[in-house]
Amino acid sequence: MDTINIKIDNKNFQVAEGTTILEAAKSVGVNIPTLCYMHLHHLNTTHKPTGCRMCVVEVAGRKNLVPACATECLPGMEIKNQSIRVLNSRKTVLELILSDHPTDCLICAKNGDCDLQSMAQEMGIRHLHYQGEQSHYIKDRSPAIKRDMDKCIGCGRCLTMCNDVQTVGALSAINRGFMSVVAPAFQMNLEESVCTYCGQCVAVCPTAALTEIDHTKTVIRHLADPSKTVIVQTAPAVRVALGEEFGYDPGTIVTGKMTAALKDLGFDYVFDTDFAADLTIMEEATELLDRLTRHLNGDTTVKLPLLTSCCPGWVSFFEHHFPDMKDIPSTARSPQQMFGSIAKTYLADKLGIKRKDMIVVSIMPCLAKKYECSRDEFATDGNPDVDFVLSTRELARLIKQAGIDFKSLEHADFDKPMGESSGAAVIFGSTGGVIEAAVRTAYEVFTNQKLHKVDFEQLRGMDWIRESTIDFNGTPIKIGIAHGLGNARKLLEEIREGKSLYHAIEIMACPGGCIGGGGQPLLHGDSNILLARQKAIYAEDKGKMIRKSHENPSVKKLYEEFLGSPMSKKAHELLHTQYFDKSNPMKITKD
Template sequence: MIRLTIDKKTVEVEPGTTILKAAHKAGVEIPTLCHFELCDMGIENKPGGCRICVVEVEGRRNLAPSCMTEVQEGMVINTHNIRVLNARTTVLKLIISDHPFDCLVCAKSGDCELQDLARQFGIRTVPYGGEQSHYRKDTSPSIIRDVDKCIMCRRCEMMCNEVQTVGALSAVNRGFMSVVAPAFEMNLEDSPCTYCGQCVSVCPTGALTEVDHTNEIIRALSDPKKTVVVQTAPAVRAALGEEFGLEPGTLVTGRMVSALRELGFDHVFDTDFSADLTIMEEGTELLQRLRGHLAGDPNVRLPILTSCCPGWVNFFEHNFPDLLDVPSTAKSPQQMFGAIAKSWFADRIGVERKDLVVVSIMPCLAKK
């Protein structure tokens, strides 16, 4: 064990522990911006680029990034003295000086880590002026890239490459114009992106956000000529409660349905229904392939892989284009429900297809 002192508190930690983690063990919170960790998966993003987490190590000339600096025996560390606070505030002001000032209309307003730090540090003015970096906005069916708001934390790059193994994002350019983007700065929809949305979930600013259809839904619900139905994925009823302070995994099916009806949805469906249809379609297709194989048909492809997840289908199409005849040809449960709702259900309730609006509440951006 290594013994060190952090803000006059003695703490013992394992060798290889960073100052950031040692401070957390000692009950000392150090602000961070680029650092991000998935403890259960053993994956950590710590490029040390933002320098918000710097601390003073006595005997060391310069300030040290706590997310990258490993502890040593006898270290004496100051995390909140005037020198450290001044350095953090200066760095934060420099980051904000190259950031758009459109917080009121930004999709991440109120849920932005950069905004939270500015509030925590009491920043009300930015004394640094000059040129700002500007990039074109990239809108795909699922994700909006507003790269003017990128702070180069590289969390999205870590998620895309190390966790999802998609490889759609990486750092491009150098110096002032460096940014995280697809190769050759191509549009996201032309890249290997699967629209899984994991990059959006870890972005600390509004550089990556999902395409939002809320206003379109409100207009549809307000239109007396429209019949609006909604389908909810099974994961939603298990995850939604956490947003309202319930224990993670708490089922809120009944309350969710009641809330949707109160909002004005005419009919509420569970995607479980169309998932059963997908299973039957894929099962039928498997039987057909097996019959063909047993009959000696050399063109039959086995095994069969599911096609129920659009993100998985996108991944397969980009990475295994020579095996596109292996997955099932069946639609996903969400797509199958939309087709049934617009045809069989619309006829059943006597509504024209153009007047029936189908809304999907899903956990994955690939389903947009």
């Protein structure tokens, strides 16, 4: 790569040709503040609307200040990042943004985790010199996401995630000038829109304009109620990210401490969603093999590829955008919902308690899970299989509120029977993991041979769309993987046009899979964190005694004692679901 010489604050630097001032400065360790800019390197996503003007710098020979994020470095360029003019301009810009922003930081949901607050702190803002009109909008509460547009600074990061990365198209910038705001069409509520609740808008929002619906208070109330048996399940991606909230390096595995903290919080039983992930594989792999065998025997009515169905954001996406293909995804419920239905039947019976006296709480890296558990089909007589979902961030808050010193906790184990799991279940947390877990089981069932090498490296990684052919002892099985809904859309369009030759496709709504979920500790623009979490997921898998779902003894016992076999009548009733056509958000009828 060619380099050029530039000066920043009178110091000489060599930087790569063709980079922006911001990128160049970063490469040589010079910090230029940004607010609207977002660069997620490993996800190949950059957002630079040059809207906030926090990154302005002086360039010798130019009359006006220039935005560093969108100005290319030229040979010999002399840049000033610390001049009084630059510093004063940035302060003015920030104060103007703050003049239309509530100052309730002490009681704000993002207190301590807010980019705008950090910026005000860094800039040493002590007075607000500008008093102007303030925006006031009606707050919007959906089952998963809360919108408080009074706190929006108009950076547009959420728009890039919703429209460009996810191609969901729920949000848009509407109106003009001071009246402009980010909202769904016709300013309808998120719940009425095509929102999938993937939560990627929340994950990148610099302020509390977009946050998760907080259920911590409700969960505390139930924990304090002696008439309730409160059980908890934890998703695989939580254990590799929760530590970040307590000062651990990204990628630190805190499974044992998390379990101990949940026990200290007063949960009666601490179980693992991984148990249900193994159950999901039993059902999904059986379904795949059923379709596959029929296809290989010449049945032309069989629907292939099989699409995974663990991810509620993805389920909403195809219900809204591809309802004509709703019979292709696996009918298997997600691990969260399988856990809930087994807990409130099999486990409740075992414990000798009534369904209504059991409260099932999930700890999820995901905001769409909050919505998923509220879907009508996952309730019996109005009592939901899963009562409440807390995000990884909410669990961290709960632990802090309870005064638990997380770092000094001794490791604790999950309770039995629904706490036992395989390595195959752990990797559900990363893109590619569900299909790898399915392959580990499907291979052995299909070929009747033992699989010796369980690591399918070719299915791993962070590329948006990946494909691989796995040799099932002479039968080539073509696998596709996509993460991020925009990439899912590409694969779905291929399938719709008949161009797809895959047998099975795994789709995860969030970039990176669940490790990058909308409920995880915020990345604040550092996508290296995702790689660290991904590495941790595979390390946790490697450390497991059992690495194939069908070898999980508790799952085997569940089938023996209760379900019979995969895809049995009972399994269908409790572990499978159906999908709905949710296109036509305006409910238009043609006459």
